[in-house]
Amino acid sequence: MTIDAIIIGSGIGGLVTATQLAAKGAKVLVLERYLIPGGSAGYFERQGYRFDVGASMIFGLGQNGTTNLLTRALSAVNVSQEAIADPVQIHYHLPQGLDLKVDRVYEKFLQNLIAHFRHEEQGIRRFYDECQKVFKCLNSMDLLSLEEPRYLLRVFFQHPLACLGLAKYLPQNAGDVARRYIKDPQLLKFIDMECYCWSVVPSDMTPMINAGMVFSDRHYGGVNYPKGGVGQIAQKLVEGLEKAGGQIQYQARVTKILTEQGKAVGVQLANGKVYRGKRIVSNATRWDTFTQLLPVEAMPHNEKKWQQNYQKSPSFLSLHIGVKESVLPAGTECHHIVLEDWEKMTAAEGTVFVSIPTLLDPDLAPNGYHIIHAFTPHWIDDWQELSPSEYEAKKEEAAWRIIDRLEKIFPGLDTGLDYLEVGTPRTHRRFLGRQDGTYGPIPRRKLRGLLKMPFNRTAIPELYCVGDSTFPGQGLNAVAFSGFACAHRIAVDLGF
Numbered sequence: 001m002t003i004d005a006i007i008i009g010s011g012i013g014g015l016v017t018a019t020q021l022a023a024k025g026a027k028v029l030v031l032e033r034y035l036i037p038g039g040s041a042g043y044f045e046r047q048g049y050r051f052d053v054g055a056s057m058i059f060g061l062g063q064n065g066t067t068n069l070l071t072r073a074l075s076a077v078n079v080s081q082e083a084i085a086d087p088v089q090i091h092y093h094l095p096q097g098l099d100l101k102v103d104r105v106y107e108k109f110l111q112n113l114i115a116h117f118r119h120e121e122q123g124i125r126r127f128y129d130e131c132q133k134v135f136k137c138l139n140s141m142d143l144l145s146l147e148e149p150r151y152l153l154r155v156f157f158q159h160p161l162a163c164l165g166l167a168k169y170l171p172q173n174a175g176d177v178a179r180r181y182i183k184d185p186q187l188l189k190f191i192d193m194e195c196y197c198w199s200v201v202p203s204d205m206t207p208m209i210n211a212g213m214v215f216s217d218r219h220y221g222g223v224n225y226p227k228g229g230v231g232q233i234a235q236k237l238v239e240g241l242e243k244a245g246g247q248i249q250y251q252a253r254v255t256k257i258l259t260e261q262g263k264a265v266g267v268q269l270a271n272g273k274v275y276r277g278k279r280i281v282s283n284a285t286r287w288d289t290f291t292q293l294l295p296v297e298a299m300p301h302n303e304k305k306w307q308q309n310y311q312k313s314p315s316f317l318s319l320h321i322g323v324k325e326s327v328l329p330a331g332t333e334c335h336h337i338v339l340e341d342w343e344k345m346t347a348a349e350g351t352v353f354v355s356i357p358t359l360l361d362p363d364l365a366p367n368g369y370h371i372i373h374a375f376t377p378h379w380i381d382d383w384q385e386l387s388p389s390e391y392e393a394k395k396e397e398a399a400w401r402i403i404d405r406l407e408k409i410f411p412g413l414d415t416g417l418d419y420l421e422v423g424t425p426r427t428h429r430r431f432l433g434r435q436d437g438t439y440g441p442i443p444r445r446k447l448r449g450l451l452k453m454p455f456n457r458t459a460i461p462e463l464y465c466v467g468d469s470t471f472p473g474q475g476l477n478a479v480a481f482s483g484f485a486c487a488h489r490i491a492v493d494l495g496f
C-alpha cells in the first residue's frame with residue numbers, strides 16, 4: 001500500500017490531521033511512541049482514579065458555530081463525545097482579595113468583574129466586547145488552511161468584513177487593546193492573568209486573535225468536560241480514524257525523518273523499521289522535529305529564525321491527587337487559579353492551576369472521592385543532575401508547598417489525602433516526548449500578535465508540522481485548528 005501521509009505522533013493535532021485526511025479517502029498511518037493516543041490530552045489510571053495528564057478545561061466541544069473544532073473533527077469520522085457543560089470557566093483566587101468567578105453567561109461574568117472595579121465598568125465592557133468582535137469573525141467562517149489561496153479567496157468573498165476584521169487583529173496583542181480602555185493597574189493585572197492562565201505569557205505578549213477566541217467562546221460554546229475524561233477525545237478520534245480506513249501503531253518511536261534530494265520521503269523507527277509516504281507530518285514540537293528527527297546542522301533558516309522569536313515555555317510540576325469528598329466545600333467549582341502575589345505570576349510555583357474534573361464526571365474516582373489536579377510552572381533546569389533520592393525528596397518538598405497553599409481554599413486537604421502522584425518537567429519530557437517538558441512556544445519578546453507563528457508547511461518539501469508549535473498555538477481547540485489546516489493543505493497538495 002502506498003501511504004499518502006505518515007503522521008508522527010497522536011496528539012490532538014496529529015489525530016485531527018489524520019482523521020480529516022482519512023475522511024477524504026487518503027491512506028494514513030499514525031506512529032505514536034507511547035502506549036495510548038492523546039499526548040498532553042492523554043490520561044492514566046491509578047487505584048480507581050482516572051487522571052488527565054494535562055488538559056482539563058476543554059473548548060471546542062460545543063454544538064454551534066464554526067469554532068467547535070473538536071466536535072467537528074469527531075463528527076467528520078462518524079464518532080461523537082458526550083460533553084458535560086461547566087457553568088464556571090475559572091474561579092480566580094487572586095491577590096488583594098480579588099476573588100471572582102468567570103460565569104458561562106457573559107453578562108454575569110461582566111457583573112462579577114465590575115463588582116470589583118465599578119469605576120472601570122465602561123473599559124471592562126469595551127475590552128471584552130472587542131474580544132467578542134474577533135470571535136464573531138472567526139465563528140462565521142470555516143477554519144481551514146491560511147496557506148491555501150483558493151480557500152482564502154472563497155472566504156474573503158463570502159465573509160469580506162469578517163476577513164478584514166481578522167486581518168486587523170492578527171498583528172495585535174490583547175494587552176495593547178486592554179490598555180486602550182482600562183487604566184486601573186490591578187484590573188490590568190487581572191487581564192494579564194486572564195491571558196497567562198492559558199498562553200503562559202502576560203497580556204501584552206498574548207495574541208489578540210487567541211484572546212478573542214478564549215474570552216468569547218467560554219460564553220458561547222462554553223467550557224465542556226468530556227464524559228469519561230479528556231483521554232476519551234483521542235480514543236474516539238482513533239476509533240473514527242480506524243473506521244475511515246486509517247491505521248495507528250503504538251510504541252512506534254520515530255527517530256529520523258528520511259529525506260532524498262532535500263524532500264521528506266519517509267521515517268525510520270527506533271527499531272529500524274522504515275515507512276515511506278507521499279507526505280510526512282510531524283506532531284512533535286518544532287524543537288524535537290528540527291533537532292532530533294532531522295540533522296540539527298541542516299536546520300532551515302526560517303526554523304532558526306522561529307527559534308529566535310519563540311522560546312520553550314516552562315514545563316509544570318503536577319500533583320495528581322485523590323481526596324475524600326468532604327475536603328471540597330459546598331459549591332466548589334471545577335477550575336481554579338491561585339496566586340498570592342502579583343509579582344510572582346510568571347515565576348516557578350507562582351500561579352497554581354487546579355482542576356477537579358470529578359465535580360463534572362464523578363465516575364473518574366471511587367465513590368466518595370475526588371480528583372484534584374494541581375500544577376504550577378517549573379523549569380527543567382531545576383530538576384537535572386539530582387540523585388534518585390534527591391529527586392524524590394525535592395518532589396515531595398515541592399508537592400507539600402503546593403498542598404499547603406491549597407489548604408486555604410480546600411481546608412483539610414492534607415488529612416483528606418487518599419492518593420498523591422507528583423510529576424516534574426522530567427516526567428513531562430519523558431511521557432509526552434516534548435523537549436524540556438515544555439508546554440509550548442512563547443514569544444521571547446513582544447511580537448506582533450500571531451504574525452510570526454508558522455503555518456503547517458515547512459522549508460523541507462513534503463514535510464509539514466502540526467500541533468502547538470504551529471499557528472495558532474497551544475490548547476486542544478487550537479491544535480485541532482492546526483490539524484484541520486494541515487489536512488486541508490495536504491489534501492489540496494495531493495489532489496483529494
Ligand SMILES: Cc1cc2nc3c(=O)[nH]c(=O)nc-3n(C[C@H](O)[C@H](O)[C@H](O)COP(=O)(O)OP(=O)(O)OC[C@H]3O[C@@H](n4cnc5c(N)ncnc54)[C@H](O)[C@@H]3O)c2cc1C
Pocket residue numbers: 008009010011012013014031032033034037038039040041053054055056057058059252253254255283284285288316318375431432433434439440466467468469473474475476477479
Ligand atoms: C499540565 C497541562 C495542562 C493543560 N491544560 C490545558 C487545558 O486545560 N485546556 C487546553 O485546551 N489545553 C491545555 N493544555 C495544552 C494542551 O494539552 C496542548 O496544547 C495540546 O494537547 C498539544 O497537542 P499537540 O497535538 O500539539 O501535541 P502533544 O499533545 O504533545 O502530542 C504529540 C504526540 O506526539 C508523540 N510523539 C512525539 N515525538 C514522537 C516521535 N518521535 N515518534 C512518535 N511519536 C511521537 C507524543 O508521544 C504525543 O503523543 C495543557 C497542557 C499541559 C501540559
